[in-house]
Amino acid sequence: MSRTxxxxxxxxxxxxxxxxxxxxxxxxxxxxxxxxxxxxxxxIGGRVVYSVDDLRAWADLGTKYSTSDPGQNDLMPRRDAAIAQSRR
Known part of the structure; x- marks a missing residue:
């Protein structure tokens, strides 16, 4: 019997x-x-969960190739986030 x-x-x-x-x-x-x-x-069921693929993708946003590379401001709220709206 072979298993798929x-x-x-x-x-x-x-x-x-x-x-x-x-x-x-x-x-x-x-x-x-x-x-x-x-x-x-x-x-899911009231619990917050993260997929490994999403974690890797988010971590890849911080990839830099030199200290002068501006990269992304990943520690700042997104422009469309509610907290960012309230600070304007």
């Missing part, structure tokens, strides 16, 4: 696991979520 390989869905990490994956504290990741500057997340 099962394609598993992407792995989802809760906030503490996702923070460890990125080398951040859980609180830092929560702040990024609040300000809208962090990785994409989902709410």
């Amino acid at each position: 390989p099962v394609n598993l869905p992407p792995r989802f990490l809760r906030t503490p696991e996702a923070a460890r994956f990125l080398g951040l504290s859980g609180r830092t990741l929560e702040k990024h979520r609040y300000f809208g500057s962090g990785p994409a997340y989902r709410r």
Whole structure:
């Protein structure tokens, strides 16, 4: 009897696991979520979860090739975030 390989869905990490994956504290990741500057997340059953692919994509936004590379202001709220709107 041959078994067909099962394609598993992407792995989802809760906030503490996702923070460890990125080398951040859980609180830092929560702040990024609040300000809208962090990785994409989902709410499943009332819990916040992150896909590994989304964490990697967000981390790749910070890739720089020199100290003069302006890169992206990933610690600032997005322009469309509610907190950014209130600061204008």
